[in-house]
Amino acid sequence: MTKLTDLSVTAALIGLENKEFSAVDLAKETLKEIENKKDLNAFSVDTSDFAIKQAAQSDKKRADGKAGVIEGIPVGVKDLFCTKGFSSTACSKILNGFTPTYESTVTTNLFAAGGIMIGKTNMDEFAMGSGNLNSSNGIVKNPWTRKDDNKVLVPGGSSGGSSAAIAARLCQGALGTDTGGSIRQPASFTGITGIKPTYGRCSRYGMIAFASSLDQAGVFARSSKDCALLLEAIAGYDKKDSTSINKPVDNYISMITGDVKGKKIGIPKEYQSDKMQGEVNDYWQKAAKFFEELGAETIEISLPNTKYALPVYYIIAPAEASSNLARYDGVRYGHRAELPSGASLDDMYELTRSEGFGDEVKRRIMIGTYVLSAGYYDAYYKKAQKVRTLIANDFKQAFSKVDFVLTPTAPTSAFAVDEKMDPVTMYLNDVFTVPASLAGLPAMSLPVGLDKQNMPLGMQLIAPAFEEGKLLNAAFALEQAIGFNHKPGEVQ
């Protein structure tokens, strides 16, 4: 008897429809499983009572014949989304005690489609990090462990909690956000599927801002079809977000046929790197071969400005962040430092922000402030925006020749929590994911195999803007061909 929590979204929907179990049953099982595996620390806010209430309402909705596209499915919600009545702190001390009186558009859409908020998931503070090591709620454990040692490994970041929860089969779906790779890289590190849609596809209203021109909401699941259902649920135009694009949301699931015959898959030569773990390159080639066997054509392409992507990202993102995080000042909400008598306004700012922000956040605010400052703006920020256009143009050119771009998601498999890594080395984790972010293109990661240490590795597929349906279809095709069905904790 399959555990309810092992079911995919698709299978769970069938089970619910066939009255094999109720949404309340599913929610209760899920909550039990979350409790069983609480040592992973994937969840940072408890919403169990609310989840049961939602599940009960969901059962009624289904009985009334009004089931939404993900009716009754438990979904983990990254703590970057403002959820009405529930703590929303972006896993930062500076938002201690903050409970919004408003709901983000993405979670509003999620609930309208029948999604159950089974809990809020742990993350890197303000979405800044690649290992969920920077959270005010502590680290998240990757449910996978290496063959030869028992080190605790990172699940990736910044959506580490969501990723770990899916990989550990705690829930069927999870929401994440991706600015430079924060959905794709954890998906790769935990052997699951994650998609970041086109910039502007999902609303940013109520999503705590990190880097406005890059942030996008996305989803995690254990298959492309599941991702399709979840993404359709949350996507859509929102006039409260001026960067939201007014285009109808496709019925992604109907576009998944598995047929990629005649499609052209671009392999960018600039992504070859000797810094990649050996198996990453092997799987990249394997994936290309699979596509050929499916009737697609692989073509070597050039994205000449790729090497500038990481520095460009680490100028633009911190710059926008330094401004977006200025509102966390202790004046209106969140943490305010205890002040000695006679303290000035500046003292309040300095103490509050020093106490409230973690090291990585402070680092990025300082970098961001620097690159925008007088005398440096032209050389750094303005220049970076220009190069960003070049990077976007590289993709535009490529997509005149190919339908998708295939690259590794991350240069390595998950690293250890105690691995000493300087900040810049940590940033190199994003080297394959940031280009698609800078170009605002939809991109996803799917698991392709295990490395020598039995750790999962993922491949990334990138598509032209608003082609999420075609992207999910291509991923599905590859997914079927590979047949990755490994689980963490398997005996090898």
Added chain:
Amino acid sequence: MTQIIKGNTGDWELVIGLEIHAQVNSNSKLFSGSSVKFGGEPNSQVSLVDAAMPGMLPVINEFCVEQAVRTGLGINAAINLRSVFDRKNYFYADLPQGYQISQYSDPIVGEGLVVVDMPDGAQREVGIERIHLEQDAGKSIHDQSPEHSYIDLNRSGIALMEIVTKPDLRSSEEAGEFMKKLRSIVRYLGTCDGDMEKGNMRCDANVSVRKKGSSELGTRCEIKNLNSIRNIQLAINYEADRQVDVIEAGGTIDQETRLFDTTTGETRTMRSKEDAHDYRYFPDPDLLPLEITQEFVDNIKANLPELPDQKKAKYIDEMGLSPYDAGVLVSEKAVAQYFEEVVKGNDPKMTANWVTAELFGRLNKASKSIDESPVSAKQLSGLLSLIKDNTISGKIAKQVFDIMFESGKDADVIVEEQGLKQVTDTGAIEKIVDEVLAANPDKIAEYKSGKDKLFGFFVGQVMKQSQGKANPQVVNQLLKDKLK
């Protein structure tokens, strides 16, 4: 006219540029739907966006964009079809976002021109550098408690137009007249209330001095937040004198921001160049570049109200009014509207006189504005018609007008009630004239022997006996005939 400061080493002249923050007349804020009503309870007009809650995003209020374009067109300025919103970053408790959304390198309005009529009749052309849209900040209240400062965010996010002049002004008087003209224009356009007391129009003055005749610009100081025309002028005068004193004593002017102390009448340093903020301007990534169509602009242009300069020219050219009278009548849109209502069917010069002398005189005495006039334009028009058709004389009309002002009643009602109808019946007047002449034979004799002034006595007697109702022209004619 250039203002000259007589220094120890010679004559100095002033160079002045103004930056005016004009609150956009709209129902809601620039990037949120909150009300902009003045005087609300603190923090009662603050949306989630205004309070910069986590995850909140700005959405442009198109009407505010319209108002900015309208203002630009009203000063004959270039409208930029593409403009960009930038973030101006700094920390202060009344700035919830930690940045102000403004426009830095690509403002919505470009160069324009305002023509200022000086009291001595001269005309000055003042160039406008640009107008841009930006958010206002909230209000900090420091004097309520020794331990705390209070923040009211009602004003946070209200749309402002920042209007920047070129350094074309040469005296504090010009600066004052410019402000009056600008205020008049925006009130005509309906884009800003121009009420400096309520704070919906504020001014920063950039002042520098140079030796008379020099074409180089001296180092300027910015005097911030001047909230009345008088204070603008006092501040400019003080600052110019201060700068001359410093330079003549051998010092140099530091480019700095200064405040005007209304109690002492002096300016003092607010912050020096070293403490100057680095605003780290960059385009706001939450907003797309603002793109408006030529059609949008043309639509607004087609529906612009007639502006003071146009009206003034019309009053002078078509109605024959003096430039002075025309100037007074166009200074306020409400006055011009009132005048234009009254002048329909009446003589322009007579109307102008009644409005500027009789009406204004009584309004000023009662401390009422034209909007509060107890006599409506229709009613005044009614009074003037009665003069025109000889129902009453001009003199009686003034009496009637007093009663109209007190009671709010119409002229014809008052004339009826008071029985003030002018007597034009020559026969009836002749009867009174004959009575007066018969009663004053000695005066007739004196008049005939050369005392011309007594004519007035006879006129007076006739008017008295007719309770002022006799038509003066008829009285004069009859007396002249009978006293030949």
